[in-house]
Amino acid sequence: xxxxxxxxxxxEDELRRELHEHEARDEQLASELRRGERxxxxxxxxxxELEEHKRKLVETIVSFPLAGKAPERVETPRHEKAEAVxxxxxxxxxxxxxxxxxxxxxxxxxxxxxxxxxGELAEDERTLKLTLVKELIQG
Numbered sequence: 001x002x003x004x005x006x007x008x009x010x011x012e013d014e015l016r017r018e019l020h021e022h023e024a025r026d027e028q029l030a031s032e033l034r035r036g037e038r039x040x041x042x043x044x045x046x047x048x049e050l051e052e053h054k055r056k057l058v059e060t061i062v063s064f065p066l067a068g069k070a071p072e073r074v075e076t077p078r079h080e081k082a083e084a085v086x087x088x089x090x091x092x093x094x095x096x097x098x099x100x101x102x103x104x105x106x107x108x109x110x111x112x113x114x115x116x117x118x119g120e121l122a123e124d125e126r127t128l129k130l131t132l133v134k135e136l137i138q139g
Contacts, residue, residue, distance in 0.1 A: 016075060059074075060073070060128045061127065062085070062132055065131070079117055082113065083114035085130070086114060089130075099137065107128075
């Protein structure tokens with residue numbers, strides 16, 4: 001479980017670095033345009049490329065009302081499956097399925113199909129809000 005958590009944290013850190021690099025480049029290009037150091041066409045192409053990259057990521061915010069912890073916030077690729085988000089979220093909140101309970105993701109009050117991608121859930125939005133739900137097993 002620790003290896004999986006480290007791998008997820010590494011992937012998350014990599015995505016954050018990449019997003020930060022793109023945001024810094026975006027600001028640099030805007031500054032160059034203001035100073036007239038670049039041709040407008042060149043900048044438009046680069047800015048379009050940066051915007052395309054940003055559209056591939058969704059800010060995923062997962063809350064867990066039972067935890068005394070802030071919601072998890074991560075930049076998630078649109079192609080990522082909800083199952084991966086659930087695993088990462090369970091690690092973040094330090095919970096796991098057992099004989100008394102299982103954990104599910106909900107979006108707008110409806111249980112999320114784990115085969116669904118983040119992009120399908122977010123549709124055209126840049127932010128996706130989910131809730132981690134603890135489901136008790138009756139025995």
